[in-house]
Amino acid sequence: MDLWTLFLRAAFVENMPLTLFLGLCTFIALSKRSSSAIGLGVAIIAVMSVTTPINYLIYKALLAPGAWEWLGMPDTDLGYLKLIAFIGVIAASVQLLEIVLDRFFPAVYSAFGVFLPLLTVQCAILASSLFMVERDYNLVESAVFGFGAGTGFAVAVVMLGGIRGRLDYADLPSGLRGLGMTFTLAGMMSLGFSAFGQMVAP
Amino acid sequence: MATRTYLQTLTDPLIRQNPVTLQILGLCSALAVTTSLAVALTMSAALTAVLVLSAGPISLIRRHIPDSIRLIVQIIIVASMVIVIDQILQAYFFELSQSLSVFVSLITTNCLVLGRTEGFARHNPPFRALVDAFGNGLGYSLILILMGSLREVFGAGKLLGFQVLPTVDQGGWFTPLNLMLLAPAAFFMLGLIVWAIRSILPEQVEPLDHAPPNAERLVD
Numbered sequence: 001m002d003l004w005t006l007f008l009r010a011a012f013v014e015n016m017p018l019t020l021f022l023g024l025c026t027f028i029a030l031s032k033r034s035s036s037a038i039g040l041g042v043a044i045i046a047v048m049s050v051t052t053p054i055n056y057l058i059y060k061a062l063l064a065p066g067a068w069e070w071l072g073m074p075d076t077d078l079g080y081l082k083l084i085a086f087i088g089v090i091a092a093s094v095q096l097l098e099i100v101l102d103r104f105f106p107a108v109y110s111a112f113g114v115f116l117p118l119l120t121v122q123c124a125i126l127a128s129s130l131f132m133v134e135r136d137y138n139l140v141e142s143a144v145f146g147f148g149a150g151t152g153f154a155v156a157v158v159m160l161g162g163i164r165g166r167l168d169y170a171d172l173p174s175g176l177r178g179l180g181m182t183f184t185l186a187g188m189m190s191l192g193f194s195a196f197g198q199m200v201a202p
Numbered sequence: 203m204a205t206r207t208y209l210q211t212l213t214d215p216l217i218r219q220n221p222v223t224l225q226i227l228g229l230c231s232a233l234a235v236t237t238s239l240a241v242a243l244t245m246s247a248a249l250t251a252v253l254v255l256s257a258g259p260i261s262l263i264r265r266h267i268p269d270s271i272r273l274i275v276q277i278i279i280v281a282s283m284v285i286v287i288d289q290i291l292q293a294y295f296f297e298l299s300q301s302l303s304v305f306v307s308l309i310t311t312n313c314l315v316l317g318r319t320e321g322f323a324r325h326n327p328p329f330r331a332l333v334d335a336f337g338n339g340l341g342y343s344l345i346l347i348l349m350g351s352l353r354e355v356f357g358a359g360k361l362l363g364f365q366v367l368p369t370v371d372q373g374g375w376f377t378p379l380n381l382m383l384l385a386p387a388a389f390f391m392l393g394l395i396v397w398a399i400r401s402i403l404p405e406q407v408e409p410l411d412h413a414p415p416n417a418e419r420l421v422d
Contacts, residue, residue, distance in 0.1 A: 019385050024229035025313040083307050084281045091274055120273060123230050123311040130307055174407045175400035179226065180393045187389030
């Protein structure tokens with residue numbers, strides 16, 4: 001599979017929030033305004049394109065079956081530790097990103113606000129690492145996959161933020177206001193995104 | 203908070219403080235694994251187990267966790283529990299664990315688990331934390347079971363694998379609605395469930411962010 005196809009597949013065909021239901025909590029909770037949605041989208045792209053290749057290196061070098069062959073332990077399979085390892089890497093890179101931004105780009109840092117620490121428990125980020133292992137991508141592919149999945153998430157969340165901002169002034173039934181309407185909107189967007197399904201042959 | 207009885211701690215998360223429809227926690231798995239009732243039941247059981255198992259230890263050591271690294275400590279406890287549950291599922295229920303795919307691992311980052319440990323188990327004695335965790339697990343299971351059975355009945359005419367509505371290709375009258383098994387229907391259904399709950403319990407309705415000029419007409 002060439003890299004452009006992989007990017008399109010990760011961003012649109014397998015859109016994280018709308019077709020795979022990943023990262024929905026932040027997707028719904030932080031899409032109230034398009035400004036916060038843009039902040040979240042940029043942060044997701046940054047963290048995902050960094051953590052997926054790092055997790056690939058850690059998995060291949062330390063955890064995959066046969067990784068310890070050079071030490072004379074060819075049968076050691078530490079694959080079951082991947083969950084803890086990946087979570088650790090994600091938490092550490094979020095923390096690192098926070099420190100770097102705070103030191104060198106204070107304006108960007110204050111724009112992100114509370115979103116950065118929240119990304120530690122974002123299931124879409126962990127999922128992109130788990131998919132990378134499941135589908136056996138190589139280093140370049142996993143970087144492209146992480147970037148594509150992040151872009152897809154950002155596109156979806158910015159669109160939802162824009163629509164919700166407009167709906168603030170709509171006269172909705174009171175029970176549907178807020179959460180109920182957001183789910184219905186996400187459903188309609190998901191219908192739209194399912195049209196991308198035929199774009200890339202699996 | 204202090205005056206709540208154990209019974210209230212247990213029953214409040216069922217509808218009144220439901221984790222999925224009010225607290226916006228644990229949405230990913232609630233939508234993704236509800237295409238059939240059997241999968242929804244497994245996921246509910248696994249999540250309730252992780253929730254209860256991790257609330258206990260976190261509540262026990264709550265006075266010893268430094269504030270700055272509490273997220274990492276909590277996540278590691280949760281992740282260890284998830285690994286145990288995942289290995290049990292793979293050993294004894296291999297086919298179910300295949301159909302749940304990465305979602306069992308994703309219980310780790312399920313905001314419901316971290317949300318309850320962060321919001322409740324961290325400030326309360328162990329027994330109360332266990333009761334709260336169990337109640338939230340039940341509230342989550344309630345929504346999952348409701349959605350799982352509705353989607354399976356209307357999407358395939360089956361319930362737990364048994365044919366309830368005779369489909370057209372078997373000589374019956376029911377045409378399966380394929381949309382019910384796809385992603386959009388899950389969003390619509392959860393939206394409708396939220397709407398239904400809020401029509402019955404109007405105190406859950408979200409306040410308006412902006413008051414329009416003719417606000418009197420809207421607030422009724």
